[in-house]
Amino acid sequence: MPHTTQIFQVSTLYGAATLAAALDAGRYGPRGGARRILLVSNNAALPETALRLDEMHGYGPIAGRFDSVISWNEAISPYHPSTWGPRGNDTTLWQRAFRLQWDIDERDMIELAVESIQVNPARALAAIFSEAAVDVYADGLMSYGPTREKLPLTIARRIRRLLHLDLIPGLKPLLLSEYGVKPEIVPDEAFRGVLDEISVEAADDPRLAPVLDEAPTAVLLGQYLAAINILSAQEEEDLHVRMLTGAVRAGHRSIVFKPHPTAPAGYSAALSKAAADAGVRLTVLDAPLLAETLYDRCRPELVVGCFSTAMVTASAYYDVPVARVGTALVMQRLKPYPNSNRVPLAVVDHLVPDLEREETPTVVGAAPETLSPLVRAIGFCMQPKTYPALRDTTADWLRTHLGDTPAYYFPAPRLAELRLPGSSPRARARVQAGRAKRVVGRAVRRGTRKK
Structure with a gap:
C-alpha cells in the first residue's frame, strides 16, 4: 500500500x-x-x-x-x-x-x-x-x-x-x-x-556563562556583509564600531557582540579595542547558538544591527527594543538593483529607529499603513517583468511620496530605466543611449566571431 x-x-x-x-x-x-x-x-x-x-x-x-x-x-x-x-x-x-x-x-x-x-x-x-x-x-x-x-x-x-x-x-x-x-x-x-526548547538545550554551554556574568544590557548583531561583497571588510568593521558607539551613547556599559558564524576573528578584535577606548565591557559570544537564545538568557534592553532578521525576532518574540545602524550605506551599495536584500533593508530602514541619530529604540509592532505600498513599489522596481500589475500603483505612489522618500530607495537611473515618475528626460536619454551602445556592441562582437 x-x-x-x-x-x-x-x-x-x-x-x-x-x-x-x-x-x-x-x-x-x-x-x-x-x-x-x-x-x-x-x-x-x-x-x-x-x-x-x-x-x-x-x-x-x-x-x-x-x-x-x-x-x-x-x-x-x-x-x-x-x-x-x-x-x-x-x-x-x-x-x-x-x-x-x-x-x-x-x-x-x-x-x-x-x-x-x-x-x-x-x-x-x-x-x-x-x-x-x-x-x-x-x-x-x-x-x-x-x-x-x-x-x-x-x-x-x-x-x-x-x-x-x-x-x-x-x-x-x-x-x-x-x-x-x-x-x-x-x-x-x-x-x-521551539525557540524555548533550543534555549534550554543551550543553557549549559560554558561559553554562555561569561556573557551571563557580565549581564549585558545591549546586544550587537554582526552580519558579515563583506562575504557577499556589499561592504569591504574595513567598512564592516567600522559598522560594528558604529553600533558599539551608538549603544554607549545610549547609556549601555555592558555589551555583547554576536558575530556572524563565518566572520573573521579580526572583526571582534577591532570591536574590543573600540570598547576599551570607550571604557565599557564587551563580551564576544562566538558560540554555535542562535541570537534568540541570547535574548532568552540575557534579557537585554537593546538589540542593535543593520538589517538582520534577528533584530525583528528580538521585538516580535522577546519584546526587546531595537535600533539600526548603517542601513542607508548598505542600501546605496546594493548592486544590482534587484538584489534580494533590498526589501529587508527597506523594511528595517522604514520601521526601526536610527541609533546614530539618537532616535529612541522601539519594539517593532504591526506594519504601519505606509509600509506595504513602499514594499510593493520597491518590489515592482526590482522585478518589473514579474509584477506588471503593480506598475500603475507604483507610478501613483511615486508621484505622491517620492519627494518624502530617501533617494537610495529609488535611484534616479532605475526610475529612468523603467520610465517612472521621478526620472528626468535627460536621465531617460542617457539610459536609452546606454542601451543603444550595448546593442551595437553585441552586434559587433557577433560579427567579429563569425569572421
Whole structure:
C-alpha cells in the first residue's frame, strides 16, 4: 500500500526551527501520518570547514521530530549543493537512486518542503521529484520581497503554499505571489515554543556563562556583509564600531557582540579595542547558538544591527527594543538593483529607529499603513517583468511620496530605466543611449566571431 514521504530540506538552524514549529502547529498532519525525512544541506563555500547544523545547540530536539536525517552533501558528493543540479534527461534516474538510497518505496508519494526555491538545492529537488507537491518556507524578511528569478511552470504549478513567520503583522509576502501561491503563517506560539526548547538545550554551554556574568544590557548583531561583497571588510568593521558607539551613547556599559558564524576573528578584535577606548565591557559570544537564545538568557534592553532578521525576532518574540545602524550605506551599495536584500533593508530602514541619530529604540509592532505600498513599489522596481500589475500603483505612489522618500530607495537611473515618475528626460536619454551602445556592441562582437 503506498504511503507518503515528506522531505524537509534545511540549511540553517533558524530554518529548521521554522519547520519544527510548522510541524508542531499541525501544518503537516499528525505524527505518524507520513514518514518525515530531514534533509540537511551545508551550503557554505567550503562545507568541510564550516559549522555543521548538527553542531548547533538545539539541533537535537528539532531532529527528534523527524523519522530520519539525511545529508544532502553526502548524497551528491563530490558536488557542491549550491551549484549541482541534475541534467534534464537524468532526473528520473536520480529519483530512482535517491528512493533506493533513502529507502523510499517506488509507489510512495513525495511531498517537499524547501527553502529558496529559485536556487539549488531546492530547485534540484523539485526537478528530481517531478511529481511531488512543493511547499516553500521562508524564515526571514526576504519573504516580503519579490521572487528573484522566474520559475519553470513545471515547478511553479506544484507549489501549494508559502509558510512564513509573521514577523511584521499586516505585511503580506510578495514572494511567489505572481504564481497565485497563498502565504500561510507559522503561528507565533509554535515558533516561540521551539525557540524555548533550543534555549534550554543551550543553557549549559560554558561559553554562555561569561556573557551571563557580565549581564549585558545591549546586544550587537554582526552580519558579515563583506562575504557577499556589499561592504569591504574595513567598512564592516567600522559598522560594528558604529553600533558599539551608538549603544554607549545610549547609556549601555555592558555589551555583547554576536558575530556572524563565518566572520573573521579580526572583526571582534577591532570591536574590543573600540570598547576599551570607550571604557565599557564587551563580551564576544562566538558560540554555535542562535541570537534568540541570547535574548532568552540575557534579557537585554537593546538589540542593535543593520538589517538582520534577528533584530525583528528580538521585538516580535522577546519584546526587546531595537535600533539600526548603517542601513542607508548598505542600501546605496546594493548592486544590482534587484538584489534580494533590498526589501529587508527597506523594511528595517522604514520601521526601526536610527541609533546614530539618537532616535529612541522601539519594539517593532504591526506594519504601519505606509509600509506595504513602499514594499510593493520597491518590489515592482526590482522585478518589473514579474509584477506588471503593480506598475500603475507604483507610478501613483511615486508621484505622491517620492519627494518624502530617501533617494537610495529609488535611484534616479532605475526610475529612468523603467520610465517612472521621478526620472528626468535627460536621465531617460542617457539610459536609452546606454542601451543603444550595448546593442551595437553585441552586434559587433557577433560579427567579429563569425569572421
